[in-house]
Amino acid sequence: MKSQKTVHLMLLPLALGTILFSILPFFMSIWYSFLDWYGFRSPEFVGFQNYITLFNDNTFWHTVFNTLFLTAVTVPTSIFISAVIAVLLNTGVKFQKFYRIIYYLPVITMASASAIVFKYIFDYKYGIINSLLGTDIGWIGDPKFSWIVIALMIIWSALGMQILILLASLQNIPSHIYEASLIDGSGPIRTFFKITLPLISPQIFFLIITATISVMNLFDIVFLVIGDSPGISSTRTFMTYYYQTAFESTDKGLGSAIMVILFLILCIISVVNFKLQKKFVNSEVQ
Amino acid sequence: MKKKIIIHTFLILGGILMFFPFYQMIATSLMTFSEAYSVPPTLLPAAPNLANYSELLNGQYDFAQAIINSVVFTTIMVVINVFVAAISGFCLAKIDFKFKNVYYFMVIALMMVPSQMFILPNYLNMAKLGLLDSFLAVGLPAFYSFYGVFLMRQFFLAIPDELIEAAVMDGYGTFKIFYKIAVPLVKPGITVFALTTTLYHWNNLLWPMLILKSQEKMILPVVLADINSSLVIPINVAMAASVLAILPMFIVYLFVEKHLTQVNLALK
Numbered sequence: 001m002k003s004q005k006t007v008h009l010m011l012l013p014l015a016l017g018t019i020l021f022s023i024l025p026f027f028m029s030i031w032y033s034f035l036d037w038y039g040f041r042s043p044e045f046v047g048f049q050n051y052i053t054l055f056n057d058n059t060f061w062h063t064v065f066n067t068l069f070l071t072a073v074t075v076p077t078s079i080f081i082s083a084v085i086a087v088l089l090n091t092g093v094k095f096q097k098f099y100r101i102i103y104y105l106p107v108i109t110m111a112s113a114s115a116i117v118f119k120y121i122f123d124y125k126y127g128i129i130n131s132l133l134g135t136d137i138g139w140i141g142d143p144k145f146s147w148i149v150i151a152l153m154i155i156w157s158a159l160g161m162q163i164l165i166l167l168a169s170l171q172n173i174p175s176h177i178y179e180a181s182l183i184d185g186s187g188p189i190r191t192f193f194k195i196t197l198p199l200i201s202p203q204i205f206f207l208i209i210t211a212t213i214s215v216m217n218l219f220d221i222v223f224l225v226i227g228d229s230p231g232i233s234s235t236r237t238f239m240t241y242y243y244q245t246a247f248e249s250t251d252k253g254l255g256s257a258i259m260v261i262l263f264l265i266l267c268i269i270s271v272v273n274f275k276l277q278k279k280f281v282n283s284e285v286q
Numbered sequence: 287m288k289k290k291i292i293i294h295t296f297l298i299l300g301g302i303l304m305f306f307p308f309y310q311m312i313a314t315s316l317m318t319f320s321e322a323y324s325v326p327p328t329l330l331p332a333a334p335n336l337a338n339y340s341e342l343l344n345g346q347y348d349f350a351q352a353i354i355n356s357v358v359f360t361t362i363m364v365v366i367n368v369f370v371a372a373i374s375g376f377c378l379a380k381i382d383f384k385f386k387n388v389y390y391f392m393v394i395a396l397m398m399v400p401s402q403m404f405i406l407p408n409y410l411n412m413a414k415l416g417l418l419d420s421f422l423a424v425g426l427p428a429f430y431s432f433y434g435v436f437l438m439r440q441f442f443l444a445i446p447d448e449l450i451e452a453a454v455m456d457g458y459g460t461f462k463i464f465y466k467i468a469v470p471l472v473k474p475g476i477t478v479f480a481l482t483t484t485l486y487h488w489n490n491l492l493w494p495m496l497i498l499k500s501q502e503k504m505i506l507p508v509v510l511a512d513i514n515s516s517l518v519i520p521i522n523v524a525m526a527a528s529v530l531a532i533l534p535m536f537i538v539y540l541f542v543e544k545h546l547t548q549v550n551l552a553l554k
Contacts, residue, residue, distance in 0.1 A: 003381075004384065007381050007460055011374055014389075017370070017429055021404060022404055023396075025405075025406075025408050029404070029406065081300075101543065108489075108539050109308075110488065112528075113510055114307060115514055116514050117308075117310055117525065118307065121306075126323055126521075128329065164546060219492060220491050223492075239402055259403045263403055267398070
């Protein structure tokens, strides 16, 4: 009995924090999304009005499209590059640790710092990119190009963690499996697709999900690099839309509705994740 | 041999692309104003010097204070976060008690909820409590991490039950088992989570940006975001600020680099 008391005491910090700063605000957010609550005016219950407003708002649909587009561009690209680099690093190449550190650096870099340097690199006048390409493109301010900068930054900052996870799982593959395929006369490309890829499919799957979720939650770099420039129309994510609505325009009801929709989308992703994982992931090898 | 050269060429080219933003950052931070704003751009400072760094540390942004604030704030948050994650993860992994499943379900379920969903209500609650512009308000919603609890639980699960049972026989209480026996066995896990949470608190922007207002309470991500949108701070000084903001994390990272692969094992 005494030990029961101790356990609950040990879990008290987590329980208190969770109730006050996660569970309570979770339900408050849902409640807010049914309110007409603007600036300092007192809130008024309006049912699903905020959701109806959102569904009739072009900006909202642009946000949905941008997020899907950025996900579709960056997730497969970054995982493909990570897989290639992880396989190359796993060949017993020299200076493996050096490469690992270089590729991991962007992961530890704060978005506020990388934003400053990427804005400069892609500056239409002083940036190296325009100078190298001999072009005069407004990378940040032009919606036709701003998504490229954001996509590059997403990939750049995602690779390190993905390589780390893939490399660790590659190193867990017993070498006799490779030896067997070598004896069978399998070439490196065939070995990769027939042996390596199925063996690391759980990790690939894990990365697809985490990368998708992180694009869904993207805020920092879009807020810092694109800001309020016209380039936002092709890079606006749920989070930047939410920030502008709830904090800059102080429309708390509409902002909360955006968050609730994002939450529902992430729930759907999780459910699909569990279903697909059962179907496609090769779990016998684990 | 030829194969090796191809592999290295590939990895080096990739490495150059990955490192280029850092090179640009360092190079520009050593340039003069006119070099940083030259057309066409130059990549090599003619006479590298640290003038930008001294201007920054003595300038209007009180950057030195921001560094100190960031170090103190991050250190406190990491210590508390690691403690809460370890003690909760241990209970969920190794102790039987009432409502254990409720706790575990909460952790897993809330790990899926985007934490941004909590921001607006938390902000309004902090405002009601008069806690805006305080480090307490920055820290309160962030002293625990569901991911951390989950990760630590995975590490504690690997400890054999016999070890715990033997300690119970010896008359050890639950808390004593936790810190005398279990914690020393999961040091790699603690290192991994400590790095993750250090990076998070050092780099996190949105919540501190909403809460902190006064100049003397600024922390690095917020100051840098300010510099980033400022029209008066020249880019060469801004780059110096970026270098100083990243450098401490780079050093921390180098120290724990070899433990990092452990995270993958825990996630299985």
